Amino acid sequence: MSHSRSVQVVFLTILTCLVSVATAxxxxxxxxxxxxxxxxxxxxxxxxxxxASDTFEGRExxxxxxxxxxxxxxxxxxxxxxxxxxxxxxxxFFDNDxxxxxxxxxxxxxxxxxxxIVVSSHYDHVxxxxxxxxxxxxxxxxxxxxxxxxxTAGLLEMIAAFSDLKPAPRRSILxxxxxxxxxxxxxxxxxxxxxxxxxxxxxxxxxxxMIGRLRKxxxxxxxxxxxxxxxxxxxxxxxxxxxxLDFNWNTKRESDHYPFxxxxxxxxxxxxxxxxxxxxxSDDVDKLNLDGMKKIARLMFxxxxxxxxxxxxxxxxxxxxxxxxxxxxIQLRKAQPRPPRLDLKWDKKLAADGVIKVVNIRxxxxxxxDGLKVGDRILRxxxxxxxxxxxxxxxxxxxxxxxxxxxxxxxxxxxxxxxxALRGNPVRIGISFADDEAEPGVVRITRVTPNSPAxxxxxxxxxxxxxxxxxxxxxNNEFHELVTTLPSPLKLLVEGRGQTSTVELKLLRQLxxxxxxxxxx
Numbered sequence: 001m002s003h004s005r006s007v008q009v010v011f012l013t014i015l016t017c018l019v020s021v022a023t024a025x026x027x028x029x030x031x032x033x034x035x036x037x038x039x040x041x042x043x044x045x046x047x048x049x050x051x052a053s054d055t056f057e058g059r060e061x062x063x064x065x066x067x068x069x070x071x072x073x074x075x076x077x078x079x080x081x082x083x084x085x086x087x088x089x090x091x092x093f094f095d096n097d098x099x100x101x102x103x104x105x106x107x108x109x110x111x112x113x114x115x116x117i118v119v120s121s122h123y124d125h126v127x128x129x130x131x132x133x134x135x136x137x138x139x140x141x142x143x144x145x146x147x148x149x150x151x152t153a154g155l156l157e158m159i160a161a162f163s164d165l166k167p168a169p170r171r172s173i174l175x176x177x178x179x180x181x182x183x184x185x186x187x188x189x190x191x192x193x194x195x196x197x198x199x200x201x202x203x204x205x206x207x208x209x210m211i212g213r214l215r216k217x218x219x220x221x222x223x224x225x226x227x228x229x230x231x232x233x234x235x236x237x238x239x240x241x242x243x244x245l246d247f248n249w250n251t252k253r254e255s256d257h258y259p260f261x262x263x264x265x266x267x268x269x270x271x272x273x274x275x276x277x278x279x280x281x282s283d284d285v286d287k288l289n290l291d292g293m294k295k296i297a298r299l300m301f302x303x304x305x306x307x308x309x310x311x312x313x314x315x316x317x318x319x320x321x322x323x324x325x326x327x328x329x330i331q332l333r334k335a336q337p338r339p340p341r342l343d344l345k346w347d348k349k350l351a352a353d354g355v356i357k358v359v360n361i362r363x364x365x366x367x368x369x370d371g372l373k374v375g376d377r378i379l380r381x382x383x384x385x386x387x388x389x390x391x392x393x394x395x396x397x398x399x400x401x402x403x404x405x406x407x408x409x410x411x412x413x414x415x416x417x418x419x420x421a422l423r424g425n426p427v428r429i430g431i432s433f434a435d436d437e438a439e440p441g442v443v444r445i446t447r448v449t450p451n452s453p454a455x456x457x458x459x460x461x462x463x464x465x466x467x468x469x470x471x472x473x474x475x476n477n478e479f480h481e482l483v484t485t486l487p488s489p490l491k492l493l494v495e496g497r498g499q500t501s502t503v504e505l506k507l508l509r510q511l512x513x514x515x516x517x518x519x520x521x
Contacts, residue, residue: 028167032305035161036240039297041290043160047076047153048212048293051123052145052285059144060127061098061180061187069123073101073177076156080163085174085196094190101177102196105162107308109170116197117308118174119158119206119300120188120256121151122181126279133182133279140281145288147278150212151270152177154297161301169308171203178256181209188256192263203313205267206304207257213272214292219243219299220271221498222250223257225323225438227266227314232439232466234268235495237302241295245498249328251320264316268303270296317438334461335432335447341422342396343367346378354387366421372407379415380406384508393451394508397427429483429490429505430454433465435476442466443479453490453505460496467493 050056050072057065074090085102086092092100101123107113125144126133134142143149159175162168174197178187192199204227211219224231224247231247238245251258257267272292277283307313343365347357356378361368378386382399386392401422406415430452433443445463448455466472468482469491483490488507493500 031165035165035305036298036301038161038164039157039294039301041294043157044153044293044297045285045290047156048145048149048285048288048290051149051152052143054141054143056143058127058129058142059123059125061124061183062096063127065127066124066179067097067099070099070101070177070179073123073152073156077101077103077159080160082159082163082175085176087196092191092194092196094194095180095186098179098186098190100179100187100191103159103175105159105168105173105175107170107172108167112170113172114201115171115313116174116202117171117204117206117304118176118202118260119155119208119304120176120178121155121208122148122178122187122256123152124179124182124187125149126182129279129281135279137281142279142281143284145283145285146212146272146275147210147283148181148208149285150210150288150293151208154208154211154293154300157297158301158304162305165305169305170310171308172197173304173308174202181256185253185256185259188259192259199263199265202260202265204307205257205260205265206300207255207267207269208296208300209255209269209271210274211270211272211293211296212288213275214243214289214296215272217242217244217292218246218272219296219498220246220248220273222248222269222271223261223267225249225317226251226261226320227317228438228440229314230266230268230438232442232495233306234299234303235498235500236466237306238299238498239500240302241299242499243295243299247498248325249323250325264318266314266316270300272296319437331436332444332462333446338432338447338449339423341399341401341424341427342420344372346392351392356386356392366423370402370420371416371418372405372420373409376407376409376416378405378407380404391508394453396422397430397449397452398508400426427452428507431459433476433479439464441472441474443476453507457492457503457505459492459494459503463494463496465492465494466500
């Protein structure tokens with residue numbers, strides 16, 4: 001087997017494992033759905049109301065309020081009946097009486113339970129604020145409802161859902177509530193330096209930091225390029241939350257995923273962005289979008305479950321270390337528009353009645369040189385009879401060059417037969433595409449030809465195609481073969497901004513041989 005083919009096979013194996021929910025029976029699938037449904041607005045609200053109350057005085061690490069918040073977490077975890085994950089208790093103490101809170105849901109597979117998914121949020125905030133950590137006014141309680149009572153509440157709801165799920169996913173899940181994040185990621189940095197499970201056994205890390213201010217249904221996602229297939233893993237779990245995902249390629253030392261990333265552990269981070277109340281006393285519960293929190297927590301649960309139950313997980317993708325918003329903008333550039341195949345215009349009103357009457361021809365064009373004239377009425381183009389404007393657009397795109405054209409012309413007793421040269425290759429669906437090394441088995445659209453079946457179906461540049469009429473593919477060549485040989489209509493599983501949908505492309509009933517679509521060079 002060639003090296004390139006073996007890499008494709010490995011990628012396909014990883015992809016299949018990532019995007020397929022465990023091969024559980026119907027009862028297990030129902031149990032997972034019941035766990036998802038158990039994450040509710042009322043319970044999220046209950047947790048944030050407690051965590052962001054004045055009682056905890058802003059939850060500064062090491063303060064009495066911070067310690068009280070930690071005690072609330074442990075009391076809640078004990079009621080859930082989950083196992084401890086710290087130093088023989090739920091706590092992992094460090095530095096100036098700071099304390100991470102750790103819990104474990106053991107995996108159900110005898111072998112894979114030795115591997116771990118880490119799911120985390122920080123529970124501390126900035127107390128009464130200072131010139132170092134507050135945008136003011138300082139000296140008043142900063143309750144941090146969004147930062148990060150929202151993420152902490154989401155994590156508690158996830159733990160409750162997993163604690164009731166039988167059977168558990170195959171891998172173990174370590175849930176971590178970090179302390180002293182606001183003092184410089186101290187809690188997560190301490191854990192990766194003194195891990196309570198072998199760091200080599202941590203296969204993927206999820207971090208949730210500020211999920212309380214969902215606006216315009218848009219969730220910012222970090223880390224999808226730190227391992228192959230993570231974007232697809234996430235998007236295929238987004239079918240019920242249906243959030244619009246904004247993929248950020250930057251990884252900065254701004255939250256608790258960074259110590260894991262620095263040690264080359266893949267991660268995903270969920271975030272609803274900063275706002276005018278960030279690190280101010282006004283970050284209170286009444287400003288939270290609780291329904292948005294529920295959507296995000298449910299998406300997190302589905303994604304964590306799928307990863308924890310997969311047969312294999314991909315390793316860290318080293319290329320992610322050099323990828324930023326700058327490289328993203330370069331990679332996602334659109335291809336240049338394809339020039340029109342036929343340089344003429346026709347009467348749109350008459351076309352509605354199936355009459356294609358030429359009203360303009362670009363001077364010096366192939367159409368002009370090959371004998372087409374203003375006033376001609378096109379009866380037949382290539383192998384196709386003309387009956388409507390939309391059909392004519394498709395016919396011009398699909399025809400071979402030179403095309404045999406039959407026109408009715410004033411002053412001519414019989415139809416005139418012409419051969420007209422067309423630009424470029426025939427077009428079947430109307431896209432150009434590129435692959436992405438971070439997403440094997442996926443193609444990214446780089447160009448959509450106007451008036452093509454793809455354009456009519458609503459496909460856009462940077463949409464990603466996962467399947468063609470139920471068939472997956474491992475390479476550009478396999479994708480090309482599927483879209484040029486499978487019958488109409490083609491049903492494409494498409495992802496755009498994290499939302500997946502099935503798009504149907506209706507093609508001409510009779511097609512000429514085509515070289516299209518083309519992969520981007």
